[in-house]
Amino acid sequence: MSLYESLIRPLLFQLDAEAAHEAAAAALALAGTLPGAKALLSAAFAHRDPALERTLWGLRFPNPVGLAAGFDKDARLAGTLPALGFGFVEVGTVTWRAQPGNPAPRLMRLPEAEALLNRMGFNNAGAEAMAERLRALGAHPVPLGVNLGLNKDADADEAPALYAKTFARLSPFGDYFVVNVSSPNTAGLRALQDKLKLERILDAVAAVNGDKKPVLVKLAPDLDDAAFAALVPFVAERASGLILANTSVDPHLRHAALEAGGRRREPGFSGGGLSGAPVRARAAELVRRAKALTGGKCPIVGVGGVFDAEDAWELLSAGASLVQVYTGLVYRGPSLPGDICRGLVRRMRENVPAPLPAGAPR
């Protein structure tokens, strides 16, 4: 058990889940301002090995383990997070206008299931504030992704124009972009996982994508098989890659996760999306199916329940070119990206001469 798990996590878990996140974020933000702190963090946590490097969309990733969207919604920590050993960092979801998100409580831990339930609702400071912050950040030590969403009060007809406007404002500052049509906490957002609606959004973004920045699409894990099979090849034709997947609203997964902690229903917490260990198998399955549906021609970022190198290896073997973590960071702590990288290198050496698995061209 790591120092985080034996000492820090019990303290953080005494706090309400969102307060614990704010405390961890404040500690990281502070570290970002102290001279030499990033170098210390990097020495303590990061693991570099040329065998982990890969190039996608012309971007060099020092390793395939990234931070998933939602942890650093306003890009406050984008300068510090690479020091933990992430191979890339995705900020957001950012919406065109600032919005407060849903009322608290909106984040809940299910420790027995190693899961989180969240219904944050795209709380963020808006595109302008993120543009200013990213401008001040300057060069990126690792690729920086920007995850784009839609304001809660936007009409469905406005979606193409709003995604395009948000993209256009931020495109100078990100290395890749994500059209997020899969968060469960904005009413109507998932309905944009429809060929025609998505095509309008991607066309509108393409029309202002003069620099030809890679634009990926993040899908939900809850599409039925037929919808997934229809949508994935369509997205693969029109976007630079797929992110699989967002949090789940599957009632069976939710029920099992609540039951693991002896709770049938959590008072005061309805709705929200599930993440962490309970979505692990689903994420791997979706990556496997997407790889088969696209013939391995479209890069896939696998995300869901990655807590260690075995989980990452599973997603990479299923066809992901990169993986991301969020909930694993809450349960395993800041050593997670480095630990996964060390484990992946070990795994690769065991599998010599097989290189790091990759579903898509590097």
Ligand SMILES: Cc1cc2nc3c(=O)[nH]c(=O)nc-3n(C[C@H](O)[C@H](O)[C@H](O)COP(=O)(O)O)c2cc1C
């Ligand atoms: C508290 C919380 C907030 C999240 N916010 C976002 C978000 O703003 N945009 C997004 O695309 N995904 C968001 N996600 C989903 C994660 O990026 C990821 O897809 C999902 O949690 C599965 O990965 P995990 O099991 O490693 O957490 C959020 C997840 C959590 C737990």
